[in-house]
Amino acid sequence: MGEGFVFIEIVIFAMIAAFLVYRLRSVLGRRTGEERPRPNPFTAPPARPDNVVAMPPRAAADAPYAPDEPVSLAEALKQIHAADPTFDEKTFLQGARGAFQMVVEAFAAGDTATLRPLLSDDVYDNFVQAIRHRQSAGETLETRIDRIRDADVIEARLDGRDALVTVKFVSDQINLVRNAAGEITDGDPKQPVEVVDIWTFRRNIRARDPNWALVETRTPN
Template sequence: MFYVVLLAMVAGFLAMRLYSVLGKRTGHEQPLPRAAEERPAQVPIARTVDATPEQRTIANRNIEPRAEPALRSIVAGEPGFDVNQFLEGAQAAYRMTLEAFWKGDADTLATLANDDVRAAFVEAIEARKAAGETLDNRLVTIERAVIADAAVSGRDASITVRFDADIAAITRNEAGEVIAGSLTDAVETHDVWTFARTLKSSDPNWKLADTDEA
């Protein structure tokens, strides 16, 4: 599970990066949704005023049906939220987290994950260091990212994304010798990550709240 996470960057830049790609807010958000009987029965999952039919099809293809009700609640609570943009940001966060974990960059992980997930990553990093091992991994490609589920409880929202990716992985010992893996043979990986955020909070960033394998 822990062989899934990302690249060292300056903390300030990371915050700006995630602000722009994960749950971007426009500064014109409206209050949280009214009671169900006071609002329209259906709220568009993604902003479609300027979207082409093809863009809307892409959004639908990348969302599993069970996630749609909660996504509508998120959009109703923060009209600036856009599903397609979130998925692009989730893929960027996936790459950044993987690379930071592989490099043992705990500070970067703190900007991307909540305290529990970061602590688990750090524990795995320390165990790796104690064994005298280093990772020489590379995320070759993300084949697909799909919103598999979503949930809203009060103002607490979470979105679960399934990533299908190819990763080339090598483990080296203290002498730099390869003891596992190969950079020439990418391995198919299927990860399920959950991002969470408190809607309408002052922090606009979605943080990694859970990781699992599909």
């Protein structure tokens, strides 16, 4: 009698289990082999097929640069700002003024450590060569900038990832050259002279480094 009741209970439990399995399948569905696997957030995303093309970044889309199509200075500055929203002409010129004074004074003092992060490789090499030539001749250069009268952007362009901005500096300076005996061989310590410099600065707009580097120096023709 007891064994009969146990058998009935087993049958009842089996029926309940079968019913639950049926309900679960009707709610969750069955796998057909065509379902997409759920992405694992802790694994790298799968590589894109060759026929999938990523959308271009906003910088490239908003500010294309066509070297064969000259643009105005204002338009060039707009392109740089579109590619790098942090660019501001007024702020840039403030930094350019500071860089101008630092570079001029460091060059006169032969301070290559200060010059290194401010200059491109080519400009740095030229500056170092001039410093060494001066030192080998036993000469020293003393430079004092009385004031920077003007600093204006005269050229700009966006060349791929590089923004290039050219500034014309007009300053009053006292430049003295002394020989090994300390005698002045060039310059007047009491008479500042007007000096006009045209410098071009460059920055990779995709780089995290916000600093600009001096890539070219020249004087007006």
